[in-house]
Amino acid sequence: MQIITEPRQMQAIAEKLRLNRQLIGVVMTMGALHEGHLSLIKLARQSAGTVMLTIFVNPSQFGLNEDLHQYPRPFEQDVALAKAAGVDYLFAPEAGSMYPVNHQITVECGALGQRLEGERRPGHFNGVATVVSKLFHITKPHIAIFGEKDAQQLAVIRKIVEDFNLDINIVAAPIVREENGLAVSSRNIYLSSQERSAAAVLYQGICHAEKSIAGQKKNLSEIAAEIEQMIFSTPGYRPDYVTFVDEERFEPAETAVAGKEYRLLLAAFAGTVRLIDNGKIMA
């Protein structure tokens, strides 16, 4: 596995691989690699001849009061995990080479980036869209794997590909969960052991929604309110939002229509830690 830190060098390698007709698959992360990331790398390994992994804690997607400086950066451990998972190229730039002092142009997401996570984290999706666009240009992938864990981010990235006419195949990877249903995340280390076991409530909420809809309940707002109540009744927990969107346009959905796909999106605070989760539900 080769470790690259300079955008130009990564680009030159990607260009050469393309000239040699290599199929490039990329997985973009902020590091602190876990089972979720490894599942994305595995999917990339299955669908591409060359696998690139990017590790970059992107400052432009963090708000002023967020955890940019505390975010875990166990680089040596990540290198070992990436190597063992069969990554061919690890691109791990410094912030200064991604955003030199005269960097000015950014990607603006529009309405999709301003709802839900975007409303709670102003500017977050513009930061994501900017860095993902830059990383697309740097790694020149044919295939890019993103996790359903960050469902709104995935919707934003699909929209970038559509609106900017990018010739990249976006593959969605299912959410990897711990035994109690908690979605694996680099930020789970911030949870106390009590908060971690109580986190099962989010997955229980998704299961509740699945059961309700399978039982012909159509009122999605009512189901969302029931899940909010489940979260409120969990000691140390409070919901931020619980809402359904239609899977196609990612717009709020109030009533389930048979045969359509919806996504239940949840965000909750466990003490000061904010958790997000989601599940796709067929009506």
Ligand code: AMP
């Ligand atoms: P991050 O390093 O948290 O920015 O995540 C990098 C990529 O891994 C994103 O596409 C995430 O959606 C994905 N990811 C993170 N956690 C999980 C998980 N538990 N299951 C599947 N994919 C995940």
